[in-house]
Amino acid sequence: MVRPDRDRSRAFDARARVRGPSRRRERALNTGRVYDLVGHVIGLLSLARPRRARGVTQYVSDRGLAFLILKRRGYSAITFGHVIVSLAPLTERGWRHELAHVGQYDRLGLRFIPLYLWHYSRVGYARHPFEREAEAESLDSTM
Numbered sequence: 001m002v003r004p005d006r007d008r009s010r011a012f013d014a015r016a017r018v019r020g021p022s023r024r025r026e027r028a029l030n031t032g033r034v035y036d037l038v039g040h041v042i043g044l045l046s047l048a049r050p051r052r053a054r055g056v057t058q059y060v061s062d063r064g065l066a067f068l069i070l071k072r073r074g075y076s077a078i079t080f081g082h083v084i085v086s087l088a089p090l091t092e093r094g095w096r097h098e099l100a101h102v103g104q105y106d107r108l109g110l111r112f113i114p115l116y117l118w119h120y121s122r123v124g125y126a127r128h129p130f131e132r133e134a135e136a137e138s139l140d141s142t143m
């Protein structure tokens with residue numbers, strides 16, 4: 001049995017998903033990757049070993065800078081460019097949340113951190129538009 005409407009929307013979604021990342025890859029210079037350096041410094045000063053997974057570098061640690069930046073402040077993970085530092089291995093939902101931030105860095109480039117801090121100073125964490133987008137994506141298991 002075929003359900004044309006449903007199949008058409010699936011095909012559309014598949015094309016959108018293919019277009020999104022490939023457009024990012026085609027950019028000559030992804031300035032958001034400049035922040036990778038910050039992530040690597042924090043990861044290494046958290047006494048963690050870098051691991052490659054899902055197209056990013058991940059550091060898992062609850063010591064050193066990860067303790068100061070994350071655990072003491074009640075957060076579980078932070079993303080800089082294509083580097084994710086987390087206190088514990090990420091859940092599937094955690095991956096989707098942090099990878100949404102990776103996509104935001106890809107879209108916004110160097111503007112990510114200033115814009116993040118500007119919104120944070122105005123509305124805090126829970127109402128932060130970048131966090132709301134990442135949360136929405138983390139709940140969407142089709143992403």
Ligand SMILES: [Zn+2]
Pocket residue numbers: 097101130131134
């Ligand atoms: Zn977040």
